[in-house]
Amino acid sequence: MRGISRTSLETVDERLGSVLASADTAALGRELFEVAALLDREHTLRRWLADPANPAEGKSGLAGNLLEAKVSPATILVVGDIVQARWSNPRDLVAAVERAAVFATVAGAEGEQRLGEVEDELFRFGRILSGEPELRAALTNEAATPAAKAELVGSLLGGKSDPATSALVTEVVTRPRGRTLEQGLEYYGQLVAERAQRYVALVRTAVALSDAQQERLRTTLSRAYGRPIHLNIDVDPKVLGGLSIRVGDEVIDGTIAGRLSEVRRRLAG
Known part of the structure; x- marks a missing residue:
């Protein structure tokens, strides 16, 4: 806005x-x-x-x-x-x-210092959807009633995640408001991060980062943006090497795949 x-x-x-x-x-x-x-x-x-x-x-x-x-x-x-x-x-x-x-x-989770868990759970559910096309199809099936979709979400998350996470995922699934499931989950994750007064950095990497590497990256980004940073890490072999980092609308692409794409773009131009 x-x-x-x-x-x-x-x-x-x-x-x-x-x-x-x-x-x-x-x-x-x-x-x-x-x-x-x-x-x-x-x-x-x-x-x-x-x-x-x-x-x-x-x-x-x-x-x-x-x-x-x-x-x-x-x-x-x-x-x-x-x-x-x-x-x-x-x-x-x-x-x-x-x-x-x-x-x-998320106010209940906020009061118990669990906003970070809610952010993580929303992100992880989005990653699950990307790897489970049948589940995604079931949750986006226009023939299914909102009640049936909510029941499916409950069976997946009930007792296994924070109640706030389950409520937000159910809202995204049953009333997407023109967003894809992934867009809705990301948007709500950003709002949760905003409530926690921090930014979310989506990090794409070819290999998993160690705890020490994550902490160094978090510290570096926090200094750069002047606010605590929550890392959502997506391990994706397609990036080949390096890191791609997105904070809001800003993208820092240091991946080999990104550099190859830029070379191809310039050659095509």
Whole structure:
């Protein structure tokens, strides 16, 4: 997000923190995801709530009337804060609700210092999908009901991962919002990292890195970006040698495969 939306997001995040301190955060996360799904479906409502010409009090009043008796007071409070803020476009408003849902879902893990585990589990599940085409096909099967997909996720992750991880994977699988499974998992992983106030570096390497190598790389990147770095390491023989590192939109490609690709590009040009 940029401009007005970025400023609004900072205000919403600050307000959300005070709500999370006393709310049933798991329930809050579920309800906020439902609100995001509602806004996805109802285009007219989404546009009206994001229209800066409409009064802020009217927006929060409408949202409260629609949600009353369906969700908790905490959810109405969070949604009211979001719709009263100014957004560059309606999609930014929906993204703010989804972001708040993710933050609420992981609040329990955050309180127990387990955000790093949730990040790792989301990343590992994405890697499992890349190596299990039949599983991926089952989770993306348009003929399967959301309930059936959620049950499959539960059988895979229930009791084996953090409850927040299971909840986020279920959301990605049942309501992808135009993203692929891999994109959804990566996006939620980035939000979890942001909640932990650090960046995620996706590292592709031909061979596994030792603990010492990982620590040196983490330290180097943290100094370069001025923030703690969480490493997601993808061992991929196709890179041939060296490392490819992506932090946000920035890619540092020091792989042999990357250099060969650049040579081929220049020759073709």
